[in-house]
Structure formats: C-alpha cells, structure tokens
Amino acid sequence: MSGTPGEAVDYIIVGGGSAGCVLANRLSADPRNRVVLLEAGGTNEAMWVKIPAGMHTVVGQPDRNWFRVSEPDPSVNDRSLLWFAGKGLGGGSAINGMVYIRGTQYDYNQWAALGCTGWSWDDVLPYFKRSEDFDGPDSQWHGKGGELGVSRLRAVHPLTHDFIQACADNGIKRLEEYCSGDIDGVYINYATQRNGQRASAAEAFLKPAMRRPNLRVVTGAMVDRVLLEGKRAVGVRYAKDGAVHDLRANAEVILCAGTMPSPLILMRSGIGPGAQLQEHGIALVAKSAEVGQNLHEHPTAANSRLVDVPTYNVRNNPFRLASEGLKYLFARRGWLTTPAVHAQAHIRTSPDMEHPDVKLQLLPFWTDQTTRPYFLPDEPIPDATRHFGVTIAANTVQPKSRGEVRLRSADPAAPPVIHFRVYEHPSDLESMRRGLQFANQLFAAPSLSRHITGTAYPPDPEQSDAEWDAQLRACTTIGVHATSTCRMGGDAASVVDPRLRVRGIEGLRVADCSIFPNLPSANTNAPVIMVAEKCADMVLEDRR
Numbered sequence: 261m262s263g264t265p266g267e268a269v270d271y272i273i274v275g276g277g278s279a280g281c282v283l284a285n286r287l288s289a290d291p292r293n294r295v296v297l298l299e300a301g302g303t304n305e306a307m308w309v310k311i312p313a314g315m316h317t318v319v320g321q322p323d324r325n326w327f328r329v330s331e332p333d334p335s336v337n338d339r340s341l342l343w344f345a346g347k348g349l350g351g352g353s354a355i356n357g358m359v360y361i362r363g364t365q366y367d368y369n370q371w372a373a374l375g376c377t378g379w380s381w382d383d384v385l386p387y388f389k390r391s392e393d394f395d396g397p398d399s400q401w402h403g404k405g406g407e408l409g410v411s412r413l414r415a416v417h418p419l420t421h422d423f424i425q426a427c428a429d430n431g432i433k434r435l436e437e438y439c440s441g442d443i444d445g446v447y448i449n450y451a452t453q454r455n456g457q458r459a460s461a462a463e464a465f466l467k468p469a470m471r472r473p474n475l476r477v478v479t480g481a482m483v484d485r486v487l488l489e490g491k492r493a494v495g496v497r498y499a500k501d502g503a504v505h506d507l508r509a510n511a512e513v514i515l516c517a518g519t520m521p522s523p524l525i526l527m528r529s530g531i532g533p534g535a536q537l538q539e540h541g542i543a544l545v546a547k548s549a550e551v552g553q554n555l556h557e558h559p560t561a562a563n564s565r566l567v568d569v570p571t572y573n574v575r576n577n578p579f580r581l582a583s584e585g586l587k588y589l590f591a592r593r594g595w596l597t598t599p600a601v602h603a604q605a606h607i608r609t610s611p612d613m614e615h616p617d618v619k620l621q622l623l624p625f626w627t628d629q630t631t632r633p634y635f636l637p638d639e640p641i642p643d644a645t646r647h648f649g650v651t652i653a654a655n656t657v658q659p660k661s662r663g664e665v666r667l668r669s670a671d672p673a674a675p676p677v678i679h680f681r682v683y684e685h686p687s688d689l690e691s692m693r694r695g696l697q698f699a700n701q702l703f704a705a706p707s708l709s710r711h712i713t714g715t716a717y718p719p720d721p722e723q724s725d726a727e728w729d730a731q732l733r734a735c736t737t738i739g740v741h742a743t744s745t746c747r748m749g750g751d752a753a754s755v756v757d758p759r760l761r762v763r764g765i766e767g768l769r770v771a772d773c774s775i776f777p778n779l780p781s782a783n784t785n786a787p788v789i790m791v792a793e794k795c796a797d798m799v800l801e802d803r804r
C-alpha cells in the first residue's frame with residue numbers, strides 16, 4: 261500500500277511476531293481492509309534464521325532478541341534472569357526452538373471454566389487446524405493446506421528412542437499422536453518447519469500477504485502508545501528513524517507486541533493500575549489493576565550426562581560439521597534440520613496428581629549450566645565441552661508462582677521492570693526437583709545407562725533433596741514462555757474480555773501471549789497462533 265505516516269488505515273497491528281503476522285495475513289485477505297503492521301525490529305532475513313540448527317546462533321543476536329534483564333529474584337538467590345523474546349518480523353517464532361505443541365484439552369477447558377467463553381478445547385481445535393499444513397498422514401487432529409508448516413523430525417537422534425524406552429520402563433506410555441489434547445505420555449515432537457526450514461510466522465503468514473496492496477509493513481517502528489479520544493482508540497504513536505509519527509486507525513488497534521511490551525504500551529496509554537501510572541506522570545484513562553500482573557512462566561533446569569555416541573556437541577569436529585552441512589545443502593536432511601528438543605514426556609511427580617505437573621525434554625547435547633547458565637548477546641550457545649552429552653530438561657507445566665511486569669518510566673525506550681518470582685510458591689521448586697530426580701531414574705534405565713560415560717551437569721545428580729534445591733535456586737532459568745500479563749477473563753477485573761477487547765476502551769484489542777489466562781501445559785507458539793486466528797475471526801465479525 262502506498263502510504264505515509266499520518267495516513268488513515270482501518271487496522272493497525274502493533275508487533276510483527278507470532279500473533280501479529282497471522283493477523284496481518286487474515287485481516288488483509290479482504291482487499292477492503294487497509295492494514296498496517298508496525299514492528300520495532302528488522303526483517304529477520306538471514307540464512308541462519310531459516311536453517312533450524314541456526315537457532316543456536318540467532319538466539320544470541322541482539323538485533324533478533326530483546327535480552328531484557330529481570331530484577332534480582334529472591335526465590336533464585338537474588339539472581340537477575342534474562343528474558344528472551346524475538347525482535348523483528350516473526351518475533352519469537354523466528355528464534356524459537358520450533359517445538360510444535362498445543363497443550364491439553366484440560367488446559368483450554370480450564371480457560372473456558374475461568375469465564376473465557378468460546379475458548380474450550382472444542383472451540384480452539386479448529387483454529388489450530390486452520391493454520392496447519394501437517395506433513396504426516398491425514399488425521400482428525402491435524403490440518404492440511406494451512407500456512408504453517410508442521411513437520412515430523414527429519415533426523416531423530418538415536419538417543420531419542422532410548423529415552424522413550426527408558427520412559428516406558430518407568431511406566432510412561434508412548435503417544436503416537438500428541439496433538440489430540442492428550443499429552444499424558446512420551447512422544448517425539450513435531451517441529452514448525454516446512455521442507456527442512458524454519459516456518460516462522462513471518463515466512464508462513466506474512467510473506468505471502470506482503471504482495472497485497474492493502475497491507476503495509478513498517479519495520480524499525482517502535483510503538484510508544486495507543487492514541488485515545490475519550491475512551492476510544494483512534495491510532496498509535498510510534499518512533500522510526502528518530503522521528504515520531506501518529507498513525508490513525510478507522511476501525512481498530514490490535515496489540516501483538518508480546519507478554520512484556522503489550523501491558524507497557526497499555527500503561528503508557530493511560531490504561532492500567534492507577535498508582536503505577538501516577539508514579540510515572542501518566543494520566544489515567546481506564547483503570548485496570550491487573551495490567552502487567554499474573555506473569556506466568558515455565559522455570560527450566562537440566563540434568564545432563566556424558567555419552568558414548570555423537571551428539572550435537574560437535575563443534576569440535578569439523579568433518580562431522582562439513583558432512584552435516586552438505587546433507588543440508590543438497591537434501592535438506594540431517595542434523596541441521598532438527599530443533600533442539602527431540603522428545604518430550606509429561607510426568608506426575610506425585611502419584612496422587614490428576615494431571616502431569618512436569619514436562620521433561622530430551623535434548624541431544626549438553627551445556628554447563630554451572631558456569632554458563634546463559635550465553636550473552638552476540639555469542640552462540642556454547643557447546644561447553646569437548647565431550648558428547650545429552651540433557652533431560654524439566655519445566656513445571658502449570659507453575660503456581662506468578663510475577664509481574666512494571667513500567668520503569670514513561671519512556672518507551674526504557675527496559676521494563678520484570679519480577680519473575682520463579683520459585684515464590686514452594687510447590688514449583690518441589691516439582692522441579694522431583695522431575696530432575698526422575699530424570700536420574702531414566703538415565704539409570706538399561707536403554708540409556710548403556711550409553712552413559714559420566715556425569716556432566718549437575719556434577720553429582722544423586723545429591724540430597726536440599727542440595728538439589730540449592731542447585732535449582734542457583735541455576736534455574738526461565739523457559740521463555742512468558743504469558744498472562746493482560747489476562748483474558750469473563751470477570752470485570754480481567755484486562756481483556758473473551759473477545760480480546762480491552763475493557764473500558766473501544767476499538768482496542770490485545771492478541772498475543774499476554775492474554776492467556778494462564779500457561780497451557782505446553783510451549784506457547786502454536787497456542788498464540790491459535791489465539792491470533794481466533795482474534796482475526798472476531799475482528800472481522802465485529803466489522804460487519
């Protein structure tokens with residue numbers, strides 16, 4: 261669309277990440293809708309974004325990852341944790357681990373029970389399927405012909421089968437299909453990929469739509485706030501190349517800036533907790549006490565061993581690297597096609613639990629979390645070792661701890677104040693400890709133990725409960741699945757209603773991970789794409 265800042269459009273989408281790219285596609289499908297997508301980052305056009313194993317490189321690049329530092333967290337020895345989030349077109353989906361997973365029937369039925377009418381499993385399943393182009397056999401649980409490539413792994417690491425056998429030996433059932441809303445078992449995961457390449461939301465949804473004359477995509481556009489006239493959203497203010505622009509929207513503004521930025525944009529616009537806005541000199545337009553609250557995140561920690569078979573700790577082996585490079589170049593096959601996680605198991609850390617409380621992930625490599633729990637901007641994930649290793653990582657799937665994100669100042673360039681409070685609730689620490697102790701049992705099973713040549717991280721995995729707890733407080737990181745800071749609900753205190761409309765303001769919705777009432781028992785990319793699909797339908801219905 262030939263347009264300039266200052267023009268009037270119908271829909272403004274703020275943030276070109278997982279959700280924003282879907283909305284840009286769906287809303288611009290009708291040529292009568294003039295749509296502008298504003299993205300703070302760049303285009304994310306790079307070879308390593310497309311090559312799945314390139315994740316280990318791109319995730320460390322500050323032009324693709326916001327790298328925000330949390331406040332010291334007393335529940336993890338006052339450590340500051342790094343919040344990762346994708347920056348640039350595709351957002352998180354351009355740098356993430358590509359695990360495709362939806363969550364459970366229970367997760368979404370719980371959303372509906374919390375007052376989110378229209379969000380039960382039966383309601384959301386068609387939206388998951390609508391997006392999808394699954395490369396496996398026809399199935400009632402999968403879609404074909406959608407924009408988002410969902411693929412079976414092209415190179416399953418041999419230890420994956422040993423892990424599955426070890427799970428079976430420990431009473432965990434093998435699932436042939438885990439997209440049915442039942443993930444209670446162990447399975448080889450699918451990847452958001454097409455033909456061996458990453459299927460970011462930008463590749464899948466945005467690029468095909470960018471040819472449309474009624475869609476304009478502006479990168480390098482940092483949105484400050486929503487422009488309001490009375491209680492109606494009429495546009496946004498953003499900065500690009502050092503200049504400030506106001507852009508008006510005739511129909512709606514839709515915030516898709518992600519779990520940390522979206523509540524901050526609301527607050528800078530005068531929508532949020534009164535006292536916090538007052539502290540930063542922002543005039544209150546609509547009081548909404550929960551904006552920025554309820555931050556939900558999966559804690560993550562690892563149990564790794566050294567093994568006698570080659571794993572992805574191959575950077576020390578140029579011959580292996582060269583051979584994998586050739587396989588990828590000529591056939592889109594081999595290790596360069598694979599995501600970091602090859603299999604997942606959902607377990608109950610106590611037999612009386614109704615639902616699994618921990619997800620275990622099998623990663624065919626290890627990193628030393630004692631010295632390098634994080635890698636720094638511009639550095640690839642360190643292979644950390646001259647030895648091959650394997651990792652079983654744990655997440656508590658529905659943690660009870662909640663954090664918050666707050667404004668540091670009214671300046672849009674100021675980093676947010678993030679409090680994760682990872683282990684504020686003691687049961688989350690206990691679940692993690694038990695989950696990683698269960699990993700010891702899996703490593704001891706014959707299928708895996710025959711490959712183990714030594715311990716790696718932690719150095720003594722048979723340590724006492726107290727030592728495990730100390731280890732977890734010292735090394736737990738976040739699972740990069742932050743949600744719920746603009747909680748959706750049927751109650752008046754929720755930030756958005758079940759049609760994702762910001763309460764108290766007309767013409768303004770939020771559609772990203774921030775609206776989740778709580779975390780699904782799963783990674784969050786497919787769920788947020790589903791949210792955007794459903795949001796698009798609601799926006800178009802309300803236009804009529």
Ligand SMILES: Cc1cc2nc3c(=O)[nH]c(=O)nc-3n(C[C@H](O)[C@H](O)[C@H](O)COP(=O)(O)OP(=O)(O)OC[C@H]3O[C@@H](n4cnc5c(N)ncnc54)[C@H](O)[C@@H]3O)c2cc1C
Binds near residue numbers: 771783785
């Ligand atoms: C390293 C990593 C690994 C992950 N692995 C997996 C995985 O394997 N499987 C899975 O399912 N999930 C995974 N996730 C999580 C998943 O990718 C995210 O939950 C999802 O991408 C979030 O989507 P979103 O639309 O809510 O926000 P995002 O995708 O983060 O999009 C928000 C966009 O808004 C832009 N933006 C922010 N502020 C502004 C502003 N003020 N103005 C304009 N634009 C702005 C951002 O640059 C970004 O492009 C991972 C995430 C990360 C970071």
